[in-house]
Amino acid sequence: MKRIGLAAGAIVAAALSVAWPPAALPAILAVAAAAALLSGCLRTSTAVLGGALALAGLTRFVVRDVAPNLVGSGGRAAEKEALSHLREILWAQDIVRQDPPFGRGSYAMLGDLTGLGTPGPAPLQPGGFEPVADAPGAPRVYARGGYLFATWLPAPGGGWTGEGRGGVDAPGARNAWRAFAWPRVLRDTSRRAYFIDQTDRICESANPLGYAGTSRMPLPDALPDGPSCGPDRDGSGWHAWRNKKPRGPR
DSSP: OHHHHHHHHHHHHHHHHHHSGGGHHHHHHHHHHHHHHOOHHHHHHIIIIIHHHHHHHHHHHIIIIIHHHHHHHHHHHHHHHHHHHHHHHHHHHHHHHHSTTTOOSSOOOHHHHHTSSSSSOOSSOTTTSEEOOOOTTOOOOEEETTEEEEEEEEOTTSSEEETTSSOOOHHHHTTOOEEEEEESSOOSSSOOEEEEETTOOOEEEOOTTOOBTTTBOOOGGGSOSSSOOOSOSSSSOOEEGGGOOOOOOO
């Protein structure tokens, strides 16, 4: 009777793991332990039936709990990398505005920061940001990881101009720039959009408008001038990343 109870307990544990997948691993151990203590037909039936049920529970556990968490962590990593790359752009902008041999007395487009635009010394390695095909009428955009990046400089007469879209207001470019990062492909796990400017003002959005790819990108006037991320002008709910305060231009 004890052997029958041991077999039944292991099989019941395996069956419960199908209903509650986190119990699958303990159920597998219970089935393996019971099979090791049993013999004959009872051992075979416990191993086959209990093993099949525990394997079904383990499969549900992986599909329902493990895989989404792995995908989600990958999406969060892509978002963190996008923020890191925006900070690289900030670092490079500070250099080209002030320091020789890159110093030019003004901020620059991303292509100039990488040497992929105007030939010459560039503070960023060209292998990091890769140009992508422009959408009709859109500024030049660069890809890195799972995100796209675009820089904007003041335009003559006011407003902003993107790379390859027209002239730049030289006096304005000595004082201001802004850049966005948004998903190359929209996914549930990596869909946030980010903004940075010369003051290290970092804003983020949950991206309810679905900015993605080159055909649907955030525009430079989506955020106001000044130290605040709001009120935004595109309805994306832009707000300060982790309540970070801007540092002021350099």
